[in-house]
Amino acid sequence: MANIAAQRIRREFKEVIKSEEVAKCAIKVELLNDSYTELKGEITGPPDTAYEGGVFVLEIKVPETYPFNPPKVRFITKIWHPNISSVTGAICLDILKDQWAAAMTLRTVLLSLQALLSAAEPDDPQDAVVAKQFKENIEMFQMTARHWTNVYAGGPHVNKECDDKIKRLVDMGVEEHQARVALSSYNWDIERATEQIFS
């Protein structure tokens, strides 16, 4: 069984490397060990989204029973998205769960994740806070996601206002990421974020 898994990954690895998406630098896969059980994936943020210009790193773990069971994938790069946990990077996507099919590949998984970044499903959320913001205040969500992309994924859009607010909290002795999470969760309302941190 493990034989099929390793065989598959070896072949898929070549498939991804040769694929046209790699040529366009949209997706990338790297091996982390010789047994083909752990890989590092990378996808770029799709154009015309808040994630544009960012590079998102993924942890891919291949189970013994692959490809009859889906690979376990999560985001290493922190991301602000309704279907991805802002804390753990866990992903809510049907093809990684019950809709997995044995004939799918790493390439299709990475492309599906990229598609997920451009089309969120706020009604089936992984991160309830993000999903709520997405549904109630889409501009605020876009701004926050763009800011996270800039800070964690190397995106080009610097948001001075956000950085200032975070700096004010950091000056009060708050850890930077904690400050960012609190501000993001409270629609960048610095008073409510402070209250939440110090309560």
Next chain:
Amino acid sequence: MEMMNTDDDSLCEDSGNETSGDDVDFNVEVETSVPKESQSYDDEYQYEVLSTSDIVQYMSDIIDEVNSVLQLPPTTARILLNYFHWDKEKLMERFFDGDQDELFKEANVINPFKKIPVTGKPKLSLKIRGTEECDICFMVFAPSHMTGLECGHRFCYQCWNEYLTTKIVEEGVGQTIACAAHNCPILVDDETVMRLVKDTRVKIKYQHLITNSFIECNRLLRWCPSPDCNYAVKVAYVDFKPVVCCCGHIFCFACGENWHDPVKCSLLKKWIKKCDDDSETSNWISANTKECPKCGATIEKDGGCNHMVCKNQNCKADFCWVCLGSWEPHGSSWYNCNKYDEDEAKAARDAQERSRAALQRYLFYCNRYMNHMQSLKFEHKLYSSVKDKMEEMQQHNMSWIEVQFLKKAVDILCKCRQTLMYTYVFAYYLKKNNQSVIFEDNQKDLERTTELLSEYLERDITQENLVDIKQKVQDKYRYCDGRRKALLDHVHEGYEQDWWVCKEA
């Protein structure tokens, strides 16, 4: 005399046998149409106990029956039948009245009458001509090593085996395994599964899943609910009737609970739910506490003085515990609460009395119900002590057949306890009328005689002379059984005559 009483312990010896002995008995009675007391209510209900292989046979019989009309491949017929929950009439109706293409599409099978051109054509390997690549393991094989369903998605044998095994063993999917290709809904039929799966244990699990879904969706079949029993019972129509499985377990076919005559399934279900959930806790609270008339905080009175001051710091209301009215008009000189008739206070008291009465009523019935249930558990100990007694008697020149009356006595005792247990559920939901008074008398009689029999079997029997025992035991159990039947007959008559009025509780 003994023969007359051999009735309902008709455990069938083999699977698939109808419990026939009693039916013969019953037919005689239909002709004479005189209800005899020893005739138990349930003998007319016909059913079969099926073993796993009987179930498989029964499934294929249904498939054959459908196919004699529809002329489909058996595997297609099976998927269609499963789609219609094994209701063959419904399938026939849809098949002949509706759009057949639509039907096959809904049930996720390829229309066998129409060989549509294969859509996804085999992926030919670019390197070597005349070979195919498996989309799962990416290996290249000769076409003879590849297989697939009518949808045209082909994979190698090894991958099919792995795929089906994962689905069956890990996900527990039986009837509805789809093709391994992404987004292809076409179902894998049982023949293909059996052909492609290699491990026998997986095959057995698969068959179990298939039979299970067959039983679950067929109204006329029910698994025996007793643990580790693999038999199922098949009936001609669903009814509130007892069925005896080959393992000896007796249960109600309609709901699957232990046989619970005289109470009906719906009330029993309500009762079990009531016993399980915590509704009585809240009843206790409302019966033993009062609410502050101002802020609504729950208060338990812990001293004699009726001048209550709410401890809620934001409330601090002064009120009278007796009438729940404000304390002020009570003054200090006259303790007699003259506010008794004030509407508001009266309503509060009434509500409290009602819930107190409801709680007491429930506890009354529940206690007795639980008590018989407990006793029933202890009677199993009695079986072993009776067994010793029977052996002792056999050593005193009594034959095996002659001492069976003792076991029979315990059987009857258990039956009586079980009936009694459920009479309390029945009584709990019963509104009082003339017939309910008769019912309670019957219940009292049965309870008294049952306790007598129980006491005799448990204690007095050791002091008796062996010869006297038989007569005494037989007298007692016959009387008990008679009382039990009288009670049940009366309740059943009441069901037919609509005497019983259900109480919402």
